[in-house]
Structure formats: C-alpha cells, structure tokens
Amino acid sequence: MKKGSLTNIIVYAIVAIVLTVTGIIVFRAMVPEPPQPEVELARAAIARARDLESEVYSPKLFREAKNNYDSAMAAWRTQNERFILVRDYERVIYFSDLAVKKAEAAAKNTIARSKSLKNNLESEMSRLNREMSLFEKIFLSMPLPQDMKKKHARGKLLIKEAEIDFQKEKYVDGNVKITEANEYISGTYNLARKNLEEYFKNYPDWQDWAEETIAESKKTNSYAILVEKIPPVLHLYQGGKKKYTFEAEFGSNWLGDKKSRGDMATPEGKYLVTKKLSGGSTKYHKALMINYPNKTDVQEFNERIRNGQLPADASIGDLIEIHGDGGKGGNWTQGCVALKNSDMDMLFKYVSKGTPVTIIGSTLTLEEFFSSREK
C-alpha cells in the first residue's frame, strides 16, 4: 500500500468519525425533550388528591383531573408514533397542566369539604342526640302512634351508625345516615310537638275549670279533686288548699278528651263523685264513680255525630271511675283514673258522694311544661 493511500484512509476515517459523532450530537439536539416532568407532576397531584379521598369528597374535580391526565397520555402516545424529529408535545403539556390544576383544586376542595362534613356530622349528631333525649323525656309516655315510635327508634339506630362512620372518618357516609336520622328524629319530634300544641289549645278552659274548682273548694271549705294529665297527678284540695298529690295513670289514649266508648281516652271536664265502691263492688280495690258523661259531654258527642266526626252508631261510653290497682308504670285503663291502692285508701277517706272532680290536661302552660322537661 502506498503511503499516500494510507494517509487518505486515516484522514477519511477521522473525518467519518467526527462527522458521525457530530451527526449524533446534532440529531440528539434536534429530538424534542419528552414531557415527562409535566406528566409526572400531574400524576403526583392526582395521587395526592386520591390519597385525600377526593374520589369521595370532590368526585367531579377528581374525575376531570383524571380525564385531563388520560388526554395528556393519549396525546403523548400519538406524538410518539410520529417521526422523532417532528414530534410536538404542546398538547401533552397543556393537558398535564390542566390535570395538575384540577387535581390541586380537588385536593383543596376535599380538605375543605371533609372538614365541613366532619363538623356538620359532629354538630348534627350532638343536636339529634339532644332532640332524641328531649323526645324521650317529653313524648315517650304519650300515646303516639306506634309507627311514630318505630321511626324514632330507627332514627336512634341511624345516629349510632353515623357515630361509627365518624370514628372511621367516613364523613360522607356518616352525613347520609345523619340526614336520614334527622328525618326520623326531627320528623317525629316536630309531629309530636304539633300534636301537643294542638292539645294545649284547650289550656284556657283547663285554667278556668281548675280555678273554679279550687275557688269552690275554698268557698264551701270542702274537698275537691283536680286531676292533671301532664304531669299525671291527682290533687286533693281542702278549703282551696292542696292537701295531697298522688301519681295517676289514665287510659292508654289519654292525650285528649274522651269522645266515645272504647276510645281508651280519659274524659276532661267538671264532674262529681256519684258513687263510692269498695269490697266486692269493684275489681279495682276501691273506686269513685263520676258522672261521665255530663251534659257538656253529651252535647259534644251529639255534635260529633252530626258533623260526621263519629259514626252514627257510636256510643258515648260510661262507668268512668277513679280507682285503685294503679302504680303499674303506664297508662293502661280504659279511660279511668288509676291510683296506687295506698293512695286510693287515703283519697277514699276524704271524698264523699258529690265531691267535685275536675279533669284537665295541665295547669302548666305548654312553655312551662317544655322548660320543665328540658331541665
């Protein structure tokens, strides 16, 4: 080989190497940078939002973040299918940035919403527990429909389930349960309160009857009986002064005036003792028969028949007594007033035929009654 040829080959080789390296450098420089940092930021932002449970607390924003991330990835895949030097990652970056913004908004919203749901759940649990306890203090012994009491019990269990969700930091589930519980607890409470408000519309009459009875007892210096359904007590007055107070029990449907036979209600109005029964003449230890129905009861009964509030074949009922065998802890009579036998013995000693017996809803106003129960 000639010396000149060898030199040429070496020169060519060096030139080829230099050109190749330069080609590689130029080629690499011309390849666009992959949008990995932007996409990674989006993924990390979504992961953070997911860890905060944005899927639960901010589902819309979280879904939007994920959709934008998916769009970024789809755009990236599309660009990667093109010739390497003509790829354009602008849309990938655009969707990634959007995904970051949505994910951050979802996370921010999640923090705020979970905090707000937590606070709401906590305060609602506390409020409903108070309302539930108040319902039990005020209305438990009242003759409410069974369905209403069942709803109250259902509400009570839902509060317990919400408490477990609260402990597990499942605030969305807890709020769903507490909302349902509210319908049951507040629903029954409000309905029961409305019934009671309706009942207390008779308060002016009760007040008049009670005052008249006490005044008469004072004027004639004689005994008189005043029965209150709320709280359930019987007072014995002598000369206008309260001598004894006994706990009383009534008909199972005691909230309201007696309207007809078999309605299990205890009548309200001004009556007199018509007969004293003891020994074998009563099955309830001792009894004081009263003159139910009186003239007003008969008038009201006939009026109810006329306006269709009672069926035409309804009867008014009778044989209402104050009797013994009470102390059972509930309202169980068919309309009579029941006392403990020892209390009945005491009452029986002082009362005679003709003693006034006034039965009213309450001497307390509705507000006084509520505040006494709320204590």
Next chain:
Amino acid sequence: MKNKLFLAIATVAVAALMASCAKVPQEALDAAKAALDSAKTVQTDVYFPAEFAALNDSLTVMLQNIETQKSKSAKDFKAIKVAAEGISLKAAELTGNVEAKKAEVKAEAETMMAGAKTALDEAKALLLKAPKGKEGKAVVEEMKNELTVIETSLTDAQTLFDGGTNYVQVVDKVKAATESINGIVGELKAAMDKAGIKY
C-alpha cells in the same frame, strides 16, 4: 461529494440503529394489567385499598415511563420490564391475600353477629323482668321498639353477609346494632339494680 455521501449513510445508520434497538415489553405489560384486573375482581380494592391504590399508581408510572422511553432517541425498556413483572407479582400476592383477609373479616362479622344475637336475646329476657315504676312501661315499650328496629337491622346485615359482597359493611352495621343493644342492656340492668331485681 464522497464526504457528503459518507455523512448521510452514517447518520441514517445511526438513526436506524437507535430507533430499532429496543421494544416495549408488551407481554410483561399486559400481564401486569391483567394481574391488576384480577386483583380488582376479587375486591382487593375493598380489603387492601391502600395497597391496591399503590399498585395502580405503579402501573401509571410505568405507562408514563414507557412513553418517556418512546420519546427518546435511545430507548431502554429493561427497567420497565422489571417494573411490570414486579407489579404482576405484587398483584398476584395481594389477590392471594384477599381470600385470607376476606375469611378473617367474614369470621369477625360472624362472631359479631352471633354476639349481637346473644345480646339481643339477653335484652329481650331482661325486658320481661324490667321494673314498671313511674313511666317504666313507656320506657319498656320504647326499648321494645328499639329492639325490633335493631333486629331488622341485624336481618339486613345477615342478608348482606349472605350476599358476601362486602363483609366490612356487615361488621360496621352489626357494630352499631351491638352498641345499641348493649346500651339498652346497661340501662335495664341499672334500673333492675336500683329496684333490687335479680337478673
């Protein structure tokens, strides 16, 4: 002229070499996706939510890395293959663990349901002996109502249990019922202690 020709050939050769030197490990990738799908089918997301989310995240990172490599002039998918295989392994491991976890939660649910039923029977028995003092009857009636509602809730829990879809929900439901029953039993026992009634 010779120089220019040489340069063009060299550039194309290098580019072709770089473009064709690596391929996406599709098989490993498909296997990882399939493993995750299987894991979800057996409710890994319910019984191991954090682990399942982490695996999903690993898959997302891997898909991202594939595109990163595809975007480069010199591609390398070796690490991705390893990652895909790791995901498959972990998903399979989780899938295997789900059955054990499910059995554990199922057993817990069963024990709790049995406990709730025993407590319910105890409460019912105590109700029969409960003192009937002032407003006592009304309280007993209220408790009876509550026990009826709790019993219905326990029946719902049993239906959920029989369905086998989510034992965690069963546990939560029964826990609430049990706490309510225990509350009633506690109240009854306190009232009976006060009244001197043995139970």
